[in-house]
Amino acid sequence: MNLQIKRFLISATLSTFLYPAISLAADAKTVKMVAKRIIIDNVGLMTPESIEYYAAEDVYLVSNINGNALAAEGNGFISKIRPDGSVVKLKWIDGTQNNVHLNAPKGIEIHHGNLYVTDINQIQIFALPSGKQKASINIKGSTFLNGITSGNGNFVYVTDSDLTAGKGSYASSGSDAIYKVWPNGKYELIIQDKNMGRPNGIIASGKELTVVSFGSGEVYRIDANNKRHAMPTPPKGGLDGLLKLDDGRLLISSWGASALYVLNNDNTYSILADSLDAPADLGFDTKRQRVLIPLFKLNKLVFLPL
Known part of the structure; x- marks a missing residue:
C-alpha cells in the first residue's frame, strides 16, 4: 500500500536556522528549545528507555537501563525529572540499594497507585508515592x-520483544509474546x-490491544479473541513507543526513520518530528x-508540545 507522507513540521536542520536554540538553564544540565522542542541533556541519564508523567507530583519518571539491556547487573534506576528539565532525584529508585531489585528497566506504567517496570524477564512493582518495592514477578519463558500498558482493571499488559544475547549483539529467542500481569x-x-x-x-482499548513491532515494523490490532489484524505500516520500521491521542490518532516512534510518526484517522502517515536518534x-x-x-542512545529527553 502506498501511504501518503505529510510533513507538518519543518526538518530539524531548517528549524535550527528559523528557531535558534534558546538556553533555558545552565550549569550541570542543558535545556534547549529548538523549533518547539525542549531538549534535556547532560543531566546524568544512562540509556533512558521509557518516560511516564506522574500527575500527582507533576513530574516525569524515567527508566534508565544503565548498561547492557539484557544484563541482570542490579544497577538500573528510575529518575524523577521536573517538566522544566531540572532533576528532582537522578536515582529516585536505585537498583544498587539493598531493598531494591532493578536490573535493566525498560517500559514503565503508572496504574492503580503502583509503578510497573519491565525488567528483562521480570516485572518490578513499586508503590507510589514512596517508591518502595512491593513485588518482583518472574515471567517464566520471557x-x-x-512495552507495557494499563488494562481495564487492576492489571497491565506487557510485551516480550524476543531478544537474547547473541554473538557481539542480540539474537532472536523466539519468545515474542504478550502477557497480562496482576500486582499479586x-x-x-x-x-x-x-x-x-x-x-x-502496546496500548489497550477495552478488550482490544494495538501493538507496534520493532523487528518487522508492523502495526497490528489484537481483538478480544487474540486474533491479529494488520493495520497500515509506516515507511520505516524499528517501531518502539506508541501513544493514542484523544482524537484517535496514533503516535509511533521509529528508530528506522529517526522520527515520530502519526497514524491519522484516514490511515495515512505523517511525520510529527524528525531527527530523533533512537x-x-x-x-x-x-x-x-x-x-x-x-x-535511547544519546541520553537525552525531548519534550514536544502538540
Whole structure:
C-alpha cells in the first residue's frame, strides 16, 4: 500500500536556522528549545528507555537501563525529572540499594497507585508515592519484557520483544509474546507467536490491544479473541513507543526513520518530528499537552508540545 507522507513540521536542520536554540538553564544540565522542542541533556541519564508523567507530583519518571539491556547487573534506576528539565532525584529508585531489585528497566506504567517496570524477564512493582518495592514477578519463558500498558482493571499488559544475547549483539529467542500481569504475582500468557515481529509498544482499548513491532515494523490490532489484524505500516520500521491521542490518532516512534510518526484517522502517515536518534518508549504530559521522548542512545529527553 502506498501511504501518503505529510510533513507538518519543518526538518530539524531548517528549524535550527528559523528557531535558534534558546538556553533555558545552565550549569550541570542543558535545556534547549529548538523549533518547539525542549531538549534535556547532560543531566546524568544512562540509556533512558521509557518516560511516564506522574500527575500527582507533576513530574516525569524515567527508566534508565544503565548498561547492557539484557544484563541482570542490579544497577538500573528510575529518575524523577521536573517538566522544566531540572532533576528532582537522578536515582529516585536505585537498583544498587539493598531493598531494591532493578536490573535493566525498560517500559514503565503508572496504574492503580503502583509503578510497573519491565525488567528483562521480570516485572518490578513499586508503590507510589514512596517508591518502595512491593513485588518482583518472574515471567517464566520471557526474555526481553519491554512495552507495557494499563488494562481495564487492576492489571497491565506487557510485551516480550524476543531478544537474547547473541554473538557481539542480540539474537532472536523466539519468545515474542504478550502477557497480562496482576500486582499479586499472577500472570497469564495472552498470545505467543514467533511471527509477531518482536512486539514493542502496546496500548489497550477495552478488550482490544494495538501493538507496534520493532523487528518487522508492523502495526497490528489484537481483538478480544487474540486474533491479529494488520493495520497500515509506516515507511520505516524499528517501531518502539506508541501513544493514542484523544482524537484517535496514533503516535509511533521509529528508530528506522529517526522520527515520530502519526497514524491519522484516514490511515495515512505523517511525520510529527524528525531527527530523533533512537526515539524510545513515549510518554504524554496531559497538563502541558506535550509528547515525552527518551533518546535511547544519546541520553537525552525531548519534550514536544502538540
